[in-house]
Amino acid sequence: MSEKLDKLRASLEKEKERRIKINNRIESLERRIQEAEAAEVNEMVRTAKVTPEQLAALLRQSATSTPNPAALSAVGATFSKEDSDEDDE
Incomplete structure (x- = not known):
């Protein structure tokens, strides 16, 4: 295989790994937002x-x-x- 193809494939792998990390971070942030919203609603109900x-x-x-x-x-x-x-x- 050519050196150019090897570099492209390596770059592709690196970007796929990066995408996985970003998707995991997004899921974590979405979960934290959902938990914070639930806590806020809970506090509003208690306050009222x-x-x-x-x-x-x-x-x-x-x-x-x-x-x-x-x-x-x-x-x-x-x-x-x-x-x-x-x-x-």
């Missing part, structure tokens, strides 16, 4: 002091309208602004 039943009601409501403080009140959830401010400190 929403029970699983109230959360289900809110999710049903959100299918037809934008959730807001009135929607929280409608399902009996409470949201304390002071509590969330203390968590930020």
